[in-house]
Amino acid sequence: MMNKSFLNNIPKNKKLVVELGIGDGNLIKSLSEKNHDYYFIGIEIQEEYFNKAKYNIKSPNVMLLNFSYEDVLPLFEDESIYKIISVLPDPKYIDKHYREKWEIFYKIAYKKLLKKGLFILITEITDELFQPVSNNYFYKEVDNLKQIFQSIGFIVLNDFEGYQENYMTSLLQIFNGDPKRIRIINFEFTKN
Numbered sequence: 001m002m003n004k005s006f007l008n009n010i011p012k013n014k015k016l017v018v019e020l021g022i023g024d025g026n027l028i029k030s031l032s033e034k035n036h037d038y039y040f041i042g043i044e045i046q047e048e049y050f051n052k053a054k055y056n057i058k059s060p061n062v063m064l065l066n067f068s069y070e071d072v073l074p075l076f077e078d079e080s081i082y083k084i085i086s087v088l089p090d091p092k093y094i095d096k097h098y099r100e101k102w103e104i105f106y107k108i109a110y111k112k113l114l115k116k117g118l119f120i121l122i123t124e125i126t127d128e129l130f131q132p133v134s135n136n137y138f139y140k141e142v143d144n145l146k147q148i149f150q151s152i153g154f155i156v157l158n159d160f161e162g163y164q165e166n167y168m169t170s171l172l173q174i175f176n177g178d179p180k181r182i183r184i185i186n187f188e189f190t191k192n
């Protein structure tokens, strides 16, 4: 079971960034090496990925947790996280069919975010039959997601399609090879 003691290890003088589902940890590795004024917490449930990330990341400003982010996120103080990053969340945390379940989780994320904090969400839009995704379908799905996150309280700062170097991950590199069938939407949300 997860308990709150990990919170004591977070330096008070650094901005806190939390990445949900880090996979092999490539992104948090490069971010933590570039941004020494920030403290990074990466959460990954799969042991194999977690171990890989642990092995690869040596930066002192990183803490990795081998737990479910559903169990970890509620433990933070409200309005304590400067930035939450989620790149390619599993369908059960973003797919419209599971909305009722995941919406509750993002309401918690919203509570934990500082005012003016950022939530970076990068997710894929694919066709149910895995055909090329039309613009029509793409924008409909994007609007749908936008509305859900707005109804939680998030404010949309930015949304755009494609790959951005700042938040590249191992899986995004792979998806990059199939841009017609896997279209990537980037959201930058904030909170007032």
Ligand SMILES: C[S@@+](CC[C@H](N)C(=O)[O-])C[C@H]1O[C@@H](n2cnc3c(N)ncnc32)[C@H](O)[C@@H]1O
Pocket: 020, 021, 022, 023, 024, 043, 044, 045, 046, 049, 067, 068, 069, 070, 086, 087, 088, 089, 090, 169, 170, 171, 172
């Ligand atoms: C599709 S992968 C994306 C990984 C990475 N962000 C990337 O882009 O390469 C989703 C990741 O989230 C992890 N994950 C899924 N549910 C989780 C949970 N409840 N808590 C922590 N990690 C979770 C999975 O194990 C997997 O590594």
